[in-house]
Amino acid sequence: MLRFYSFTITLLLQNLFFSQSIKNFTVPDSLKNKNFEQLQKAYDKVFRIDNDKAELYANSILLKGKKEKNNTFIYDGYYKIAHTKGLKSENGHPYADSLINITKNVDTKEYPAKAHIIKGILYNYDWKYAEALDHYIDAQKLSKNKNPDQFFYIKKLIGILKTATDENKEALPLFLEYYNYQKQKINTKNKDVKSYIGSIFSVANCYNKDKQYKNALNYIDIGLKECNKFKDYTHYPYFVSGTGIANYYLKNYKIASDNHLKAENSFLKNKDYGNLAITYYFLGKINHDIHKDNIAVNYFIKADSVLAFSKEFYPITRDGYEVLIDYYKKTGDKEKQLKYIDKLFYADSIINNSKQYLSKEIYRKYDTPILLQKKEDLINDLNNKNYILYWCLGGGFVILLALLFMFLKNKKKVREYEQQAELLLRSSIKPTDIVQQISVSKVEEIKEDNPVLQKPKTTVPNNILVEIKSQLEIFEANKEFLQKNITVDGLAKDLGTNRDYLSKTVNDLKGKNFSQYMNELRINYIIEELKTNKVLRKHTISAIAEDIGFNNSESFSNAFKKITGTLPSYYIKLLQSQNFENEDFV
Incomplete structure (x- = not known):
């Protein structure tokens, strides 16, 4: 029953959200x-x-x-x-x-x-x-x-994942299997032209990634002909771009340049910034190879600007920064050198920290130690310093120590979070119920035992205390604490009392302030909800925070950490790793 209500509430909230998203x-x-x-x-x-x-x-x-x-x-x-x-x-x-x-x-x-x-x-x-x-x-x-259409389409999608991690030889059979399936259908009444042409592109693109450029061009030629035959141009610009890539590596620079310029217009119109950045990168490579350095530099700068705008990064574009660094070294522009060294550092940090960016084709002419040295040299040069060697050695040593310290500290903190998550998962969570089953007769005992409550200025009358207690029970039972922007003033107004009485009642019965009370209600609710709701675990931290009334993911994470000693991400990760379900919990 709890799962049913949870699903119903979620669905209602989402319907509300999406009705608003298309409200205008x-x-x-x-x-x-x-x-x-x-x-x-x-x-x-x-x-x-x-x-x-x-x-x-x-x-x-x-x-x-x-x-x-x-x-x-x-x-x-x-x-x-x-x-x-x-x-x-x-x-x-x-x-x-x-x-x-x-x-x-x-x-x-x-x-x-x-x-x-x-x-x-x-x-x-x-x-x-x-x-x-x-x-x-x-x-x-x-x-x-x-549904065989879906079954084979998923094979293609898995093939795309494999090409992204440079497993091109393993991906090719999946693409060919999907292509053959669509090819058999194309002459039947159940033909799917768009999927058929898409399957041709997948094979061609994989051949390009596997450096089999002539095979890639053969399938691209088939794809372009089929686009014209069926008058379906969905994949047309991608075939054109693939032609440019294959011909670049075959050193047919004129053909490569013409095709990339042709693809540029389509990607601009479609706001396809990822492919647009790759197009500019290859136009830069073409002009660099034919020694038109000024034009090449402009294209590499364009590629960087598009990537910065779209907040994406493609490993293939990495060596464009190397060309920019060399170019500005020759022109003596040290500030531009420093700028693109920093860009290259950023690119390498993404590649090193994300498995999905691992690529066997990345040739690192500027590895990290050399970049660190060059960056330090440029900074010292710009500031007219004469102690380059000593500062580099000293600074490098300090950086290494700092990195080591940060690594060890972070490792310890991560383990603490993991241990706390395990403890949280295996513990029986006691609900944060502000109204602790206190009988009416006990209210007077609380007031008698607590000297603070005996002061006329802060004492809540017994009848009001009992009334607020009852209303808070309903508030908690209806899970109204999941609403956003609940304040002590607003809730007091809803309950027909004033903020001082409400605040003092919360403090008397629970021993904490109103903000702590709200946070504990929400956190303990989501701890239990995550145990039973697999779909919820797949939501982002930001979405979960929104669902339970927090204004942002940071305030949610801080409250979760303060109450449980760990972060929500570690708790969710542990639930997912154990495929945790409520009925398995003891």
């Missing part, structure tokens, strides 16, 4: 008389070509579905909005989360597997490959022996 959206006059089939065709026509328009059609599908209470189109609307937002480097996760929640108990050919597919795709866009794989596996289990 109205279906344009030109689309009001369009039926769902027409809207879907319009969406398919512009998807990946003009994603702003695609999102407009997706919103129209969702709004019409809600007005007509048509679940099929509500599901489709959420899916399409999530996907278009992901392609534009916007947050599509709330829509995917809603789709998972509202379809988890349905059993159709597409759902709930399709909800997990889009969630995995969004995680892939976020570089969170482990999380993406979890959802793909869930989707594969749900679609097996039920």
Whole structure:
């Protein structure tokens, strides 16, 4: 029953959120008389070509579905909005989360597997490959022996994950299997043109990543012909970009440059900043190789600007910073050298700290020790200092000691958090109930035993104390503490009393102030809720904080740590690692 109410409350909150998210959206006059089939065709026509328009059609599908209470189109609307937002480097996760929640108990050919597919795709866009794989596996289990289209499509998605971690040889059979499946369908009444052409691109892209450039160009040629044959240009700019990449490595610089310039316009229009940055990077590489250094530098700077704007990073672009550092070293611009050394440090910090960025192709001409030395030299030079060697050695030694100290301290703190999480998981949580089953007769005893309560200035009359106690029991039982922005003044007003009486009652009966009382109610609630709600564990810390009334993830984490001695992330990680369910808890 608790799970049912939890699911119902979550669903109501999400419906409220998404009704607000499209509150200002109205279906344009030109689309009001369009039926769902027409809207879907319009969406398919512009998807990946003009994603702003695609999102407009997706919103129209969702709004019409809600007005007509048509679940099929509500599901489709959420899916399409999530996907278009992901392609534009916007947050599509709330829509995917809603789709998972509202379809988890349905059993159709597409759902709930399709909800997990889009969630995995969004995680892939976020570089969170482990999380993406979890959802793909869930989707594969749900679609097996039920929907072969989904089953083979997931093989392609897993192949994409493998190419992201440079496992290209392992990915290729998955792409070829998906391509052969779509190729067999293309001459049947169940053909799926978009998926068929997409399967060709996947094979071509994998050949490019595996340095089999001639094979890549063969499949790109097939893909371009099929785009024209079926008049479906969804993947057209990606084939053009792939042509530019393959020809660059084959040293056909003119062809490579023309294709990248052609792809640039499509990526700009579609706000596909990731592929746009890679396009600028290759235009920089082409001009650098043909010794047009000034043009090359401009493109590398463009690539960096796009990456900084989109807050993304692609390992393949790393050596562009090396070219910039060398260029400004030759021109004597030490400030620019220092700027791009810092950029290279940042790039390496991402590569070193994230498994998903590991790449066998990264050649590190500027490894960390050399960069540290160059950076220190430049800083000293700019400040007219003459003690470069001593400062570098001394500074390096201090940095190493500081890093070692921070590492050991952090390691100890992490272990403490893990131990506290284990203790929290295995302990029987005593609810923070401010009203501790105190009888009316006991109220007078509390007041008699506590000298502070005997002072007329601060004493709460017995009848008011009992009344507030009763109202707080209802407040807690109805879980009203999960609302946001609850203040002692506001709650006192709701309870028909004043802030002093409410504050003093909380202090008398629990021995803590109002803020501590609210935090403990919320934290103890979420501790137990996370044990029973697997879906909730997959939410972000920020989303969980929002759900239980905190203004932000920082205030939630601080309160959780203060009360439990650990952080919510460690507690959730432990629950997930043990596949914890409430019925297993003793």
